[in-house]
Amino acid sequence: MKTYQRMNQTNACKTFIYTALPCEAKPLVAYFKLKKDTTVQPFAVYSNQAIRLTVTGPGKSAMAAGIAYTQALFAATEHPIMLNIGIAGHKDHALGSLFLIDKLIDLDSGRIHYPPMVCHPPCATGSLQTASKPQLGYNHPHLCDMEASAFYETAVRFSSAELIQCLKVISDNRQTPAENITPDQVSDLMAAHIPAIAGLLADMTVLAELITPSEPRLFKQLVQQYHFTASERGRLKSLLWRWQVLTDDKEPAFDATGMQRGKDVLHWLDRQINQIDFCL
Incomplete structure (x- = not known):
C-alpha cells in the first residue's frame, strides 16, 4: 500500500x-x-x-x-x-x-x-x-x-x-x-x-x-434540474466536455420534451453528439 x-x-x-x-x-x-x-x-x-x-x-x-x-x-x-x-x-x-x-x-x-x-x-x-x-x-x-x-x-x-x-x-x-x-x-x-x-x-x-477536471458549463444546472446517479454524473461531465470540444464551446439547444430523468438527458446529448459533422 x-x-x-x-x-x-x-x-x-x-x-x-x-x-x-x-x-x-x-x-x-x-x-x-x-x-x-x-x-x-x-x-x-x-x-x-x-x-x-x-x-x-x-x-x-x-x-x-x-x-x-x-x-x-x-x-x-x-x-x-x-x-x-x-x-x-x-x-x-x-x-x-x-x-x-x-x-x-x-x-x-x-x-x-x-x-x-x-x-x-x-x-x-x-x-x-x-x-x-x-x-x-x-x-x-x-x-x-x-x-x-x-x-x-x-x-x-x-x-x-x-x-x-x-x-x-x-x-x-x-x-x-x-x-x-x-x-x-x-x-x-x-x-x-x-x-x-x-x-x-x-x-x-x-x-x-x-478538457479540464473542472465542471463543464451547464453541469450544475442540469444536476439540479434532473436526478443523476453518481455514475451518470460522470457520464454527463464527459458528454458536456465532448460537446464543447466538438462544437467550439457552443451551448446545446436542449429539447426538454420527454426529459424526466438524468438518463433522458444523457441519451439526448449522446444522440446530438453522434450527429455532429466534424471535418478536419
Whole structure:
C-alpha cells in the first residue's frame, strides 16, 4: 500500500503510451529519453516527467492488463492522454506506411469503435481489425493487429475518447509476410515516424488542456434540474466536455420534451453528439 501511494504522489504523468513489443518501444524510449522504472515488475515501464510508456506483451489480454495495471498504479489526472503505437499488417500498403486508426473492429466479438478524430491527423487514416490470432491471409481491406481493440475498450474506462488514439506502422503485406519481420526492422520502421508521433502527442496535449477536471458549463444546472446517479454524473461531465470540444464551446439547444430523468438527458446529448459533422 505504501508503494502504491508513493507512486501516485510522485509519478503524475499525463501521457501514457502502450506498445505490445519491446522493439516497438525502443525508438520511443530513446527519443523521449525515458528511463526504466525498476519498481514495476509485471510490465516493462519507462518514463520521464511527462510520459509513461508500458510494454504490455502481445495479445488483447496482455494489452488490457497492462493498461488496467498502470492506470491503477500511476494515473493522477482525470483525462490522461492514451496512445497505442505499434505495427500492423495489410494486404497492399507499403511497408513503413503510417496510419492513424479511425475505425476499430474486434474480429472475435464483432464490436466496432470509432475513435474521435479531433486532432489533425499526422498521416493517412484507416480501419483496423484486431484478432486473437495472427491474420496471415491478407484477404481483407483493413489493417490487422492483435491488440488495438482491447487497448481502446480498456482505455475508454480511464479517459475521454478524444484523448485515446492508435497509430500503426505497416510491417508486413502479401509481398513481405509477417514471418519475415525482425525486431531490428520493426524498430527502424517505428523510428522513421518519430516526428509524426511527437506532433500528434503535442496536439493531444493541447486538447487535454481544454478538457479540464473542472465542471463543464451547464453541469450544475442540469444536476439540479434532473436526478443523476453518481455514475451518470460522470457520464454527463464527459458528454458536456465532448460537446464543447466538438462544437467550439457552443451551448446545446436542449429539447426538454420527454426529459424526466438524468438518463433522458444523457441519451439526448449522446444522440446530438453522434450527429455532429466534424471535418478536419
